[in-house]
Amino acid sequence: MKVPLSGIVPPVVTPLLNRDSLDEEGFEKLVEHILAGGVHGLFVLGTTGEAPSLGYNVRSEVVSRACRQVNKRVPVLVGITDTVYSESVALAKKAADCGADAVVLAPPYYFSAGQPELIEYVQHMVEDLPLPLFLYNMPGCTKIHMDPETVRHLAQLDKVAGLKDSSGNMVYFHKCRELLKDNDDFRFLVGPEELLAESVLLGGHGGVCGGANMFPQLYVDLYNAAKSGDLATTRRLHQKVIEISNTVYRVGKHGSSFLKSVKTVLNLMGICNDFVSEPFHRFRTSERDIIQKLLDSLEV
Template sequence: MKTIPSLPKPFKGIVPPMITPLLDDDTLDVEGLERLINHIIDGGVHGLFILGTTGESTSLSYKIRHELVERTCEIVDGRVPVLVGITDTAATESLRLANTAAEAGAAAVVAAPPYYFSLGQPELIEYYEYLVERLPLPLFLYNMPSHTKIVIEPDTVKTLSKHEKIVGLKDSSANNAYFNKVLYKMKDRSDFSLFVGPEEIMAETVLLGAHGGVNGGANMFPELYVKLYEAAENGHVETVKALHDQVLEISTRLYALGKFGSSYLKGIKCALSVLGICSDYMASPLHHFRKEEREKIAENLEDIKVKIQELGLKAQD
């Protein structure tokens, strides 16, 4: 087993939820994966999260999931901590993937509630306790109620935080009231990491005490999100406003094209393909943008790159 890098407590910063570059449903775009990882790390991020929602984890075969973990850790080579999503309906599969992550050199794992049976909060606590007693790595809770039908309630977060190996929460609910309640409940636990997924609210949550963002746009423009996080952490409100406007520009012009439930993910993958970083193939049942939509993404992307460069930040050529 490789040496596992330790995470600081609290772990902080921008941890992009990496897309999974694919050539077809069961083949990784390995060259694109290497370009993508190097592009993201060169932007100054603080970690990398694979096999989350943005990584299409539930659409990938187990073979691809395990291969992605191994190849990602090999390419990253200890430059930043790697967090691995192990969410599954079967705890045995979550544990198998966690073991692969530990052997490959990942720093932690991330697990949302199982997404078929709707667990009550006592059952949810029992589930996470079952996992954590068997996991070889620290665990981040992952609140994603739109996909799992279950909210990890603030009191449940507080209860589970008492386990030494449960080290943080990633909240992708986009519910500010929920996240503020978690911040309040956890105000005496400065060592417990609290991250938000939706980039549209990352800056304001960091200003209020959150530890960072797991933001999809950092696949494309990592430096922008790092600078926004740093400005928010340091309380530089005017800089936050300028950079936050650009994040909303990305959200509006790249994530909302067409009438698809997956427009956000299609937009990121298409933009990365237009930028020449990796393939935009999406695993079934999803599919990438067609010609008309791709042309619109390319047009919007050119405008966004110009505005990012005007802010003095790097945009991919």
């Protein structure tokens, strides 16, 4: 990336036809839909993209198709998180060959690493990576919290470009910001869209908002308002984001409901298929009907 990344970088949904096939037409329509909203980048193979549940062939196809279609209109970030070191490196090299701009790495899950082990792991990883790296703090999925001091230490590495924080913990955000206040190039991006306005107003650089798959311009407008200090517009648009969070994302009973809701909305909008990787499944008719009513009532 020629300049430090800021703005809205949606974690792109991975449209699927079945367990091991990409919805190619849907993926193309989704990328264009998101870009039309004025976003500042795309992040493929993240949590919202169901990356850990995708076969390596599908992951590779997503990277190549995304980079080819975007064609440098905005930066493309690629998630390379894996339990296997060599697989992360292989996907990073694939991303570089396809023209991606950076990679994103969360701690390897299953066996939990201590902070010294995590530091050493990233130090080794960056030596093998051909692209800049964004750290990804996602303790809800990885079981590992990337301590602020760990972030400070890793931020000193030349290839580490920033942090995507999905902890939902604003105290953590402030601690990291304070530790790196003298590093102007290090980027802070938040995952939970409910915290986008607050984080940008207080010095963050943008958000990786799942809702921007559905309504990209809403999140771009909110980011721009917060960045410019327009508090009235920020409050109004933030309320719309909270409304989506409190309605659309609350359909369903399980932790997978967010993914199901976003994919259902995209399907109802005629953009892509709503197949969800197992062990999850798409919403049934009853939930789809609720989503449709909510979609009809939302003023976005």
